[in-house]
Amino acid sequence: MVRRVNGERSVKPDNDDRSPRVTVKEVAERAGVHPSTVSRALSAGTNRVTADLVARVLAAAEELSYRPNRLARALRVSQSSSVGMLIPDILNPAYPPIVRGAEDALRPAGLSVLLASTDNDVRREREFITLMLDQRVDGLLLATATRKFGPLEDLLRARVPVVLANRGIGNNPLPLVTGDDILGIELAVRHLRSLGHQHIAHLAGTEKVSSGYDRKRAFIRTMKATGAPAKPEAIVSADDFTGPVGITLGESLAQELLRRRVSFTAVVAANDLLAIGCYDVLKRRGLTIPRDVSIIGYNDIALVDRVSPPLTTIHNPLYEIGFTAGEILLNAIKRNGNPSPKQVLAPTLVVRQSTAPPKNPAAFPRSHRNAVPAS
Amino acid sequence: MVRRVNGERSVKPDNDDRSPRVTVKEVAERAGVHPSTVSRALSAGTNRVTADLVARVLAAAEELSYRPNRLARALRVSQSSSVGMLIPDILNPAYPPIVRGAEDALRPAGLSVLLASTDNDVRREREFITLMLDQRVDGLLLATATRKFGPLEDLLRARVPVVLANRGIGNNPLPLVTGDDILGIELAVRHLRSLGHQHIAHLAGTEKVSSGYDRKRAFIRTMKATGAPAKPEAIVSADDFTGPVGITLGESLAQELLRRRVSFTAVVAANDLLAIGCYDVLKRRGLTIPRDVSIIGYNDIALVDRVSPPLTTIHNPLYEIGFTAGEILLNAIKRNGNPSPKQVLAPTLVVRQSTAPPKNPAAFPRSHRNAVPAS
Numbered sequence: 172m173v174r175r176v177n178g179e180r181s182v183k184p185d186n187d188d189r190s191p192r193v194t195v196k197e198v199a200e201r202a203g204v205h206p207s208t209v210s211r212a213l214s215a216g217t218n219r220v221t222a223d224l225v226a227r228v229l230a231a232a233e234e235l236s237y238r239p240n241r242l243a244r245a246l247r248v249s250q251s252s253s254v255g256m257l258i259p260d261i262l263n264p265a266y267p268p269i270v271r272g273a274e275d276a277l278r279p280a281g282l283s284v285l286l287a288s289t290d291n292d293v294r295r296e297r298e299f300i301t302l303m304l305d306q307r308v309d310g311l312l313l314a315t316a317t318r319k320f321g322p323l324e325d326l327l328r329a330r331v332p333v334v335l336a337n338r339g340i341g342n343n344p345l346p347l348v349t350g351d352d353i354l355g356i357e358l359a360v361r362h363l364r365s366l367g368h369q370h371i372a373h374l375a376g377t378e379k380v381s382s383g384y385d386r387k388r389a390f391i392r393t394m395k396a397t398g399a400p401a402k403p404e405a406i407v408s409a410d411d412f413t414g415p416v417g418i419t420l421g422e423s424l425a426q427e428l429l430r431r432r433v434s435f436t437a438v439v440a441a442n443d444l445l446a447i448g449c450y451d452v453l454k455r456r457g458l459t460i461p462r463d464v465s466i467i468g469y470n471d472i473a474l475v476d477r478v479s480p481p482l483t484t485i486h487n488p489l490y491e492i493g494f495t496a497g498e499i500l501l502n503a504i505k506r507n508g509n510p511s512p513k514q515v516l517a518p519t520l521v522v523r524q525s526t527a528p529p530k531n532p533a534a535f536p537r538s539h540r541n542a543v544p545a546s
Numbered sequence: 547m548v549r550r551v552n553g554e555r556s557v558k559p560d561n562d563d564r565s566p567r568v569t570v571k572e573v574a575e576r577a578g579v580h581p582s583t584v585s586r587a588l589s590a591g592t593n594r595v596t597a598d599l600v601a602r603v604l605a606a607a608e609e610l611s612y613r614p615n616r617l618a619r620a621l622r623v624s625q626s627s628s629v630g631m632l633i634p635d636i637l638n639p640a641y642p643p644i645v646r647g648a649e650d651a652l653r654p655a656g657l658s659v660l661l662a663s664t665d666n667d668v669r670r671e672r673e674f675i676t677l678m679l680d681q682r683v684d685g686l687l688l689a690t691a692t693r694k695f696g697p698l699e700d701l702l703r704a705r706v707p708v709v710l711a712n713r714g715i716g717n718n719p720l721p722l723v724t725g726d727d728i729l730g731i732e733l734a735v736r737h738l739r740s741l742g743h744q745h746i747a748h749l750a751g752t753e754k755v756s757s758g759y760d761r762k763r764a765f766i767r768t769m770k771a772t773g774a775p776a777k778p779e780a781i782v783s784a785d786d787f788t789g790p791v792g793i794t795l796g797e798s799l800a801q802e803l804l805r806r807r808v809s810f811t812a813v814v815a816a817n818d819l820l821a822i823g824c825y826d827v828l829k830r831r832g833l834t835i836p837r838d839v840s841i842i843g844y845n846d847i848a849l850v851d852r853v854s855p856p857l858t859t860i861h862n863p864l865y866e867i868g869f870t871a872g873e874i875l876l877n878a879i880k881r882n883g884n885p886s887p888k889q890v891l892a893p894t895l896v897v898r899q900s901t902a903p904p905k906n907p908a909a910f911p912r913s914h915r916n917a918v919p920a921s
Contacts, residue, residue: 268637274663302628
């Protein structure tokens with residue numbers, strides 16, 4: 172799935188057909204110079220063009236909103252090129268591998284990744300997109316999309332290529348690289364079903380992002396398909412980004428699940444941090460994982476193979492998602508063909524020690540039978 | 547230690563005394579305009595200045611290497627301000643909390659953090675510094691310093707404030723915010739000594755960065771001060787950044803320690819990932835932590851409280867380091883007084899389950915006595 176960029180050491184974008192509305196000729200006309208002077212001015216430093224001429228060309232380009240990458244280079248001392256990348260939260264351990272993958276795809280081609288975190292705030296998202304475009308990045312890589320994405324219009328108008336990673340936007344023409352969230356949850360549910368679990372609960376992520384939405388839908392569908400339709404009260408969802416996050420959110424969702432007094436012998440968590448939060452709540456109730464309850468996570472982030480008990484989870488190819496998104500962006504910057512609109516990478520089931528066959532409900536400690544009856 | 551920025555919503559840098567070599571007046575002279583026109587040109591968009599005039603001023607400013615933040619703003623559509631931040635590796639879990647702290651200090655003042663990882667590569671470091679300065683960031687936050695820091699000269703010449711976080715450079719005038727690495731290791735060693743350990747090994751980080759260097763020195767000094775001077779062969783160091791990193795590096799260092807057949811009943815690891823790597827190697831040898839060997843880490847990164855056994859470690863106030871560095875940078879950008887050259891934040895000992903008194907060496911399984919004799 173991951174291919175190295177074959178020996179390419181630098182990006183040479185060709186902007187000639189890039190700006191249908193504004194051409195070098197128009198900029199030349201506006202600045203009152205010959206078109207060749209525009210080129211020389213925009214690669215100033217190596218050519219003998221006066222600063223005044225450069226300034227005149229820049230002003231004309233600015234007036235006409237002509238923004239090829241070379242303009243950026245003309246403004247820079249170095250020949251560095253960069254790509255802007257947005258992630259929701261630097262503290263969410265699912266994102267560093269995606270970023271690292273993108274860096275590894277883009278660096279050999281001379282493109283530096285400038286990263287920013289948006290905290291799932293649409294206003295900040297828009298600010299960063301504007302800031303990065305103003306700073307003349309050569310492309311944008313967004314791992315922050317929501318299903319109804321506010322700044323979508325800004326992106327479609329952007330004069331640089333945009334690639335989405337990990338999270339998709341509803342109907343839109345932007346290329347997207349993501350893990351197969353539906354397959355991943357199918358693997359999780361079928362693993363628990365094959366162990367003999369009938370009553371499986373789901374701690375769901377927010378439906379505002381495609382991963383949370385797709386995983387929840389896949390949970391409902393696979394439970395039905397395997398003859399054990401999920402009770403609505405066995406699904407607890409994070410409504411929003413405004414509340415707690417990560418492990419703390421997992422604790423809240425698990426507590427809500429226990430409050431509902433719904434039967435379950437296993438839990439599918441929409442991500443590993445939710446699973447770890449669920450560990451904490453169940454352990455505090457005196458329950459043992461997986462003897463009393465099996466738990467399966469999603470993503471396979473760092474160190475979940477070493478928690479107690481080691482977490483069975485769905486390995487989401489996060490690094491490969493980042494790398495592939497970086498490659499697609501690179502090709503778009505270099506104009507190598509048309510990118511496919513969507514690339515979906517397959518996750519795998521990693522069985523560790525947090526899942527086991529359900530035990531007889533009669534074996535449950537009395538005090539917990541109401542909270543977690545096993546059918 | 548952490549104070550919120552008191553209600554300040556925007557940064558209004560005053561560049562008048564910022565550029566001793568080049569003044570607005572000189573730029574005005576060069577562009578052939580009145581000084582007030584320079585100001586208006588550099589805040590173009592809101593004022594009635596022709597594009598030609600803006601261009602002339604920009605050209606003059608460029609010629610004279612005059613680079614106030616306002617010049618950047620003149621080139622931008624929005625009023626966004628940004629700060630560039632460099633970290634060594636996005637996959638190293640010690641850095642996200644530092645970044646998040648810096649973001650939380652700078653965001654309320656309208657400063658966005660643009661992040662890049664350098665992979666401990668001096669060439670990349672220099673490229674990013676150049677790129678960010680060219681993109682007119684309002685300040686730089688570096689968590690990537692080495693003791694002999696290549697790009698130091700570039701930084702001292704930079705026309706924007708620079709603050710170092712986490713890692714220091716030898717003798718230099720740049721402000722630095724770091725955890726007290728010496729106190730941290732003292733706490734670690736004294737904890738093990740108070741449990742009765744005499745023979746303590748150290749898995750050291752590279753001496754090329756101040757944290758690795760200071761922690762190793764502190765280990766040697768504290769062992770001596772507590773009457774149990776460390777044998778040189780009980781200290782295994784990561785020489786370089788070129789080899790394995792993180793957990794894999796910890797495994798290599800622990801394997802080297804075992805190869806040396808040196809006596810130890812406890813290990814002080816220079817960071818948590820090295821400690822986790824050491825866990826793996828000792829467990830594969832059939833040893834139990836802490837029954838056979840106690841291990842203490844450093845940093846207290848996410849999830850080490852949940853590994854098996856939960857890791858005793860030194861809590862390094864990473865978030866606070868980032869937040870304080872962000873505050874100092876913000877004050878420097880706003881010119882609120884002179885920053886102190888160095889701020890050292892105190893770490894704390896967090897005792898979990900990976901440390902215990904040493905057991906009698908006679909109780910060691912025979913096959914391990916050569917590898918880890920307890921003296």
